[in-house]
Amino acid sequence: MISHMARSTSRQLSTAAERREVVLRTAIGTFAARGYYGTTTAEVAKAAGISQAYVYRLFPDKESLFVAVIEYCSVRMREAFADAAAKATGSDPGTVLEALGEAYARLIVDRDLLLVLMQATCAASEPAIRDAIRASYAREVEYVRAVSGASDEAVQHFVARGFLCNTLTAIRADEVDAPWARILLTGIRHY
Amino acid sequence: MISHMARSTSRQLSTAAERREVVLRTAIGTFAARGYYGTTTAEVAKAAGISQAYVYRLFPDKESLFVAVIEYCSVRMREAFADAAAKATGSDPGTVLEALGEAYARLIVDRDLLLVLMQATCAASEPAIRDAIRASYAREVEYVRAVSGASDEAVQHFVARGFLCNTLTAIRADEVDAPWARILLTGIRHY
DNA sequence: GATAGGAGTAATTAACCACTCACACTTTGC
DNA sequence: GCAAAGTGTGAGTGGTTAATTACTCCTATC
Numbered sequence: 010m011i012s013h014m015a016r017s018t019s020r021q022l023s024t025a026a027e028r029r030e031v032v033l034r035t036a037i038g039t040f041a042a043r044g045y046y047g048t049t050t051a052e053v054a055k056a057a058g059i060s061q062a063y064v065y066r067l068f069p070d071k072e073s074l075f076v077a078v079i080e081y082c083s084v085r086m087r088e089a090f091a092d093a094a095a096k097a098t099g100s101d102p103g104t105v106l107e108a109l110g111e112a113y114a115r116l117i118v119d120r121d122l123l124l125v126l127m128q129a130t131c132a133a134s135e136p137a138i139r140d141a142i143r144a145s146y147a148r149e150v151e152y153v154r155a156v157s158g159a160s161d162e163a164v165q166h167f168v169a170r171g172f173l174c175n176t177l178t179a180i181r182a183d184e185v186d187a188p189w190a191r192i193l194l195t196g197i198r199h200y
Numbered sequence: 201m202i203s204h205m206a207r208s209t210s211r212q213l214s215t216a217a218e219r220r221e222v223v224l225r226t227a228i229g230t231f232a233a234r235g236y237y238g239t240t241t242a243e244v245a246k247a248a249g250i251s252q253a254y255v256y257r258l259f260p261d262k263e264s265l266f267v268a269v270i271e272y273c274s275v276r277m278r279e280a281f282a283d284a285a286a287k288a289t290g291s292d293p294g295t296v297l298e299a300l301g302e303a304y305a306r307l308i309v310d311r312d313l314l315l316v317l318m319q320a321t322c323a324a325s326e327p328a329i330r331d332a333i334r335a336s337y338a339r340e341v342e343y344v345r346a347v348s349g350a351s352d353e354a355v356q357h358f359v360a361r362g363f364l365c366n367t368l369t370a371i372r373a374d375e376v377d378a379p380w381a382r383i384l385l386t387g388i389r390h391y
Numbered sequence: 392g393a394t395a396g397g398a399g400t401a402a403t404t405a406a407c408c409a410c411t412c413a414c415a416c417t418t419t420g421c
Numbered sequence: 422g423c424a425a426a427g428t429g430t431g432a433g434t435g436g437t438t439a440a441t442t443a444c445t446c447c448t449a450t451c
Contacts (some may be wrong), residue, residue, distance in 0.1 A: 021417065025428075042325045047237030048407060060430050065410060133323040133371045134233045143371055150380035161383045168384060169364035173356070176363050180334055181325045190342035191357060192352045216398075241433065250399045256440060397445070408437075417428070 033081040041121035044128035083145035102159035115196040235319035274336035293350035305389040345387035
């Protein structure tokens with residue numbers, strides 16, 4: 010069993026688990042731009058550096074792949090929140106929420122991670138995707154509430170602000186030089 | 201020239217302008233569910249009660265059609281805001297914003313109108329669509345700011361809350377019986 | 392009442408896409 | 422060193438889709 014754990018550098022082929030991880034990581038970029046319906050499995054395969062046929066060895070179908078990408082993004086987002094909460098300078102709700110907001114702003118650098126979750130929201134007419142994105146929001150809201158101890162109203166406001174960030178990221182509002190864009194971007198850190 | 205204005209009831213065929221209007225109105229429902237990439241021109245045609253080929257007589261291509269739908273939704277939203285502002289009981293920023301929020305909540309009954317604008321945001325990687333949705337947000341923000349006279353911060357907060365509503369509508373959060381859903385739905389009227 | 396132009400469609404096309412299959416190569420266990 | 426299991430692909434397949442074409446029918450005008 011120990012020999013099973015051989016590092017990939019000692020092998021010429023990757024293990025399926027490693028490949029799955031690569032596919033999930035690289036598929037974020039392809040799904041972020043054109044969403045579930047607009048992204049082809051060939052694009053996903055190319056981004057991961059494998060054949061399109063092998064995508065179907067790693068995931069049963071496109072929908073399962075997309076759901077796995079949603080969960081991957083959801084986990085990474087909560088990791089970022091956990092890091093931020095651990096490093097927060099105080100433990101009162103305001104300070105913790107501030108730290109989480111900072112972490113969210115840093116996630117925007119990626120762009121793609123947040124956009125995938127927004128794309129998942131837009132593809133929620135598919136039951137399996139709706140379940141996955143609901144579960145993602147459920148964990149996120151519950152985590153923010155528990156770690157910050159903030160009021161329901163403050164948590165709601167935090168989430169709403171996050172959705173505003175997502176939208177501004179999707180339309181690249183930071184490239185627009187106009188009053189409306191400045192109003193919406195006010196106080197939103199973007200590195 | 202006057203005879204050109206013959207009412208449609210006196211004709212067996214519609215004028216192209218009337219058909220275009222019908223297509224835009226009914227296409228909202230189809231684009232709302234699965235977005236730009238996930239909706240076929242055949243579905244749009246069926247919803248409008250015309251052949252798929254005729255969609256291409258009325259609009260040069262699918263992208264132009266979707267852009268026209270975005271603009272149609274954008275106009276209808278601003279009409280709803282204008283109605284609400286005219287009926288507001290007071291003229292101070294808080295009262296007007298309250299009235300606009302009420303109008304937005306009533307738009308959610310439609311569901312589809314708001315969802316189309318969210319779908320457009322998600323399809324913003326297409327330059328023409330990005331331009332259209334940016335223009336829509338520009339007009340909306342400018343209108344809300346001008347009619348309410350509210351501060352930049354209040355306008356931003358109003359828009360963020362709108363995006364929260366859109367997301368909750370997309371995932372049908374009102375059908376979820378869980379704490380996280382109640383937190384996000386608190387204070388959000390849905391008729 | 393003929394005719395020009397607009398309304399409308401059935402049928403088709405070329406490209407594309409999700410998904411499959413037969414097959415080849417690599418690694419592991421014994 | 423060999424068989425079983427695992428990694429990986431080229432070459433499809435059947436169905437779908439955006440866009441076109443060639444055509445019919447309707448309506449206004451003179």
